[in-house]
Amino acid sequence: MTDTSPHIQSSPSAPVEQFQETVPLTAEHLLINRRPEPAGGWRRLVWQLSGGRIIPSESAAEVERRTLMAQAQTAVASGHHRIAVMSLKGGVGKTTTTVALGNTLASLRGDRVIAIDANPDRGTLGLKVKSETAATIRTLLSEAPHIVRYADARAFTSQSPARLEVLASDTDPAVSEAFNAEDYRTVAGLIERYYSICITDCGTGLLHGAMGATLELADQIVLVSLVAVDGASSAAATLDWLTAHGYSDLVKNAIVVLNAVEPKSDVDVALLERHFNSRCRAVIRVPYDPHLKEGAEVDLVRLRPTTRGAYLRLAAAAGQAFGLRPDRSN
Numbered sequence: 001m002t003d004t005s006p007h008i009q010s011s012p013s014a015p016v017e018q019f020q021e022t023v024p025l026t027a028e029h030l031l032i033n034r035r036p037e038p039a040g041g042w043r044r045l046v047w048q049l050s051g052g053r054i055i056p057s058e059s060a061a062e063v064e065r066r067t068l069m070a071q072a073q074t075a076v077a078s079g080h081h082r083i084a085v086m087s088l089k090g091g092v093g094k095t096t097t098t099v100a101l102g103n104t105l106a107s108l109r110g111d112r113v114i115a116i117d118a119n120p121d122r123g124t125l126g127l128k129v130k131s132e133t134a135a136t137i138r139t140l141l142s143e144a145p146h147i148v149r150y151a152d153a154r155a156f157t158s159q160s161p162a163r164l165e166v167l168a169s170d171t172d173p174a175v176s177e178a179f180n181a182e183d184y185r186t187v188a189g190l191i192e193r194y195y196s197i198c199i200t201d202c203g204t205g206l207l208h209g210a211m212g213a214t215l216e217l218a219d220q221i222v223l224v225s226l227v228a229v230d231g232a233s234s235a236a237a238t239l240d241w242l243t244a245h246g247y248s249d250l251v252k253n254a255i256v257v258l259n260a261v262e263p264k265s266d267v268d269v270a271l272l273e274r275h276f277n278s279r280c281r282a283v284i285r286v287p288y289d290p291h292l293k294e295g296a297e298v299d300l301v302r303l304r305p306t307t308r309g310a311y312l313r314l315a316a317a318a319g320q321a322f323g324l325r326p327d328r329s330n
Contacts, residue, residue, distance in 0.1 A: 071316035111196035117169035125167025180209035
């Protein structure tokens with residue numbers, strides 16, 4: 001029996017029409033009620049007056065903020081990421097930057113973030129959060145063989161309202177034993193088991209005992225500088241020293257924080273920014289903020305919006321390196 005049904009054959013030379021998807025077909029894009037609640041301005045007023053039924057599209061600032069948050073929330077590909085916050089001279093806001101960065105990351109992420117004080121002598125990191133324990137990095141070292149789970153490590157830390165944990169250094173001036181490279185390696189090995197991100201508040205200077213191990217283990221550095229002539233010169237000298245001693249990769253991937261500790265300055269900040277941008281991956285300006293000037297606990301809620309925005313940009317810049325898988329041969 002002969003098949004008389006028509007057969008449709010495609011010509012090999014016939015062009016195939018291509019459909020390009022320009023908008024992702026996700027709930028966030030297709031469902032109007034999935035748009036995020038407006039943060040402020042006329043968009044929030046419209047949202048409130050409509051009882052939440054009308055949600056205007058996001059402003060450019062809101063889109064940027066969500067992008068920065070997403071970068072700060074980047075998963076840590078290697079399982080553990082170390083950030084060293086450093087400066088050549090004291091009084092530039094290094095410890096404040098450590099805690100503000102840590103608070104911002106911890107508030108946005110679901111994993112564990114810790115800041116540790118690696119000053120060779122008395123550090124002030126523990127003063128930036130409300131103390132929950134008298135334990136210090138030295139007592140953690142003495143109990144290291146008995147730390148076998150997260151709860152054991154947590155007993156040595158204090159936690160901020162943003163969920164950042166802090167491991168403080170000794171504050172007793174009578175303590176004569178300096179924190180050295182081997183101590184740092186031991187602590188870093190313990191921290192790596194239970195935390196995704198470790199932010200190290202380094203001591204000032206480049207030649208103290210713990211600094212060598214800190215730099216060898218660091219995945220990236222944050223270099224803090226005052227918006228001042230001497231501060232900028234010290235920061236540039238730090239980059240020179242790191243490059244000369246085999247840390248050029250850290251320099252290229254570095255984030256420079258230009259910290260304004262006074263309301264006004266005659267320094268050309270744009271010129272400073274151009275200089276460090278030519279040498280490093282990112283430069284973040286942190287404006288003067290009365291809350292930070294207090295020198296006490298760092299509370300994100302009490303910061304001015306522009307300051308919180310600066311630290312969000314810092315967290316986002318740091319987060320851009322979280323997706324990398326660094327060499328762990330050290």
